Amino acid sequence: MTRRGATRNGLTRRGVPAVLLDVLLVLVALADTWANVDLGQQPAVSCALLGSFALLLRRRLPLTTFLLTVPTAMVSDAVFATLAALYTLASLSRHRVLLACCALTYAIIDFLPWPWSTLRANELSGTHNVVHLIYAVATAAAPVFLGQLVQARRELSLRLTEITEAREHERLLTAQGVLARERAQLAREMHDVVSHQVSLIAVQAGALQVSSQDPEAKRGAAAIRRLSVQTLDELRHMVSVLRASGSRPTELTPQPSLADLQRLVDGSGMEAELKTDLPEGLSPPVQRAVYRTVQEALTNVRKHAPGATATVRLHHVNGRVEVTVTNTAPTRPPLPLPGAHHGLLGLRQRAELLGGTVTAGPTPDGGYELHLDLPREGAG
Structure with missing residues (x-):
């Protein structure tokens, strides 16, 4: 089965291939790495590369992808991969506590300097640090709120689709009910009017066949009576088919060959x-x-x-x-x-x-x- 929130047939809602979008995110993350990571620091570069390519897994393993991108934000200023992974996790997950913990984790990492062993108590005070903390929390909350908004929009679209299908089904049932009533009325008309008149034709033709002395008139009357009887049989079957509307299908008269x-x-x-x-x-x-x-x-x-x-x-x-x-x-x-x-x-x-x-x-x-x-x- 398709995971909730996954794209259908590998396409995003706007029709962009999902794989192409993932590759584009990886390229942007690599560009962020090139701009914000010192290429001489091998550990930081390795973490950044790991986080960038982990975005290819974000649809199937969103939490794992976020965890793989966390070291990148911890040891460098390349945070695009972490924010993209956090947004994807928020757009696919319903676990609010998990999302809050992930957002708080990113905010703490963004606020505290690396390595943490160099941290001094007096460095956490001051107006500058308060502003920095607010900025870090806002930066962590933004992709979470955006992801939740996208998830709500997607679910609302699904509900609207289900409502539309339900209304269409109801309309179809109403149309079938109207058709059934019309078929029943038509069956009554055929039985009460048409069948009666054809019966009279057959009776009159039979009387003419008996009373007439002209051989040609007798043959014509016999043909009229025979065709009238056949027509009555077909009418009776048609009436039974019309009256069977809404119940088990009635077998039709064998087709001529x-x-x-x-x-x-x-x-x-x-x-x-x-x-x-x-x-x-x-x-x-x-x-x-x-x-x-x-x-x-x-x-x-x-x-x-x-x-x-x-x-x-x-x-x-x-x-x-x-x-x-x-x-x-x-x-x-x-x-x-x-x-x-x-x-x-x-x-x-x-x-x-x-x-x-x-x-x-x-x-x-x-x-x-x-x-x-x-x-x-x-x-x-």
């Missing part, structure tokens, strides 16, 4: 022919796209070209699947049926998601043609 195409064409309620040479093993999304395209095309023929015949051709050429649905010119004027004109738009969007295209337009003989072109496996 190429094996269902012949039944779709036979039950289209019109004269239609299916010609296919598609291989087996096409991906399910491609099979669904082919089925929905043929279904939409045959529906449009029934609505807009009464009396026309249709031909459905499915081919596999050069790794691509091509579907062409062509109908002849209508023999009767179309009935004014309601429609939102979203069918072709939905087919085009489905085809684009799979990396294909859908084109449609009239034919020279007064009919209409819809063409689907898809890659065999769909878009990756």
Whole structure:
């Protein structure tokens, strides 16, 4: 786990690489050593070098780093490494007593001359020494207060992030509750209104099938009744799915495949022919796209070209699947049926998601043609 206060992915809050910042601190500490330590004094130089390079450990071992930099401040005037280590310890530690002891240790070292054996009692009195003591305490307290301030700011930022995430989660739960209520209301509407009207259509079609003497009317009524019953079954399942919102997921109706195409064409309620040479093993999304395209095309023929015949051709050429649905010119004027004109738009969007295209337009003989072109496996 990442230590509290450690940078994430080796970056500081401002995006500066942590290693680069540590190296920069080491360089500044070395410059402080070069400026304030007599290079002829080997013990002082050794302590200063040890304290400078110890800053590389300040994030993982802040207390150890501070202790390694203390001799530098004790035997020389190079105090940058000690102050940097004290700041790091204050920004990562919650132990106030430990921080007070470390700050007091640095203040005493900064106030007393080295070596301590040369200290005389009369040297601790006087206004100058009082000012020096105040300065030493203030110098020790400054990095501690700054480190604690940075730690408080970091923790406040974390708390704000947690509050924001909690609010977002609450908003999501509220939206899901609203959606569940809307789904329940939609289920009631579908059950009470749409299902009732489709049931009436099925009943009326059944009555027409029994009472009519015209064979063509009987076939049309039988097709209407069969499609109405299928629609009722789908509506009931959709209602059960909508009512299952918030509970265990309900298994959806098995999606259609190429094996269902012949039944779709036979039950289209019109004269239609299916010609296919598609291989087996096409991906399910491609099979669904082919089925929905043929279904939409045959529906449009029934609505807009009464009396026309249709031909459905499915081919596999050069790794691509091509579907062409062509109908002849209508023999009767179309009935004014309601429609939102979203069918072709939905087919085009489905085809684009799979990396294909859908084109449609009239034919020279007064009919209409819809063409689907898809890659065999769909878009990756």
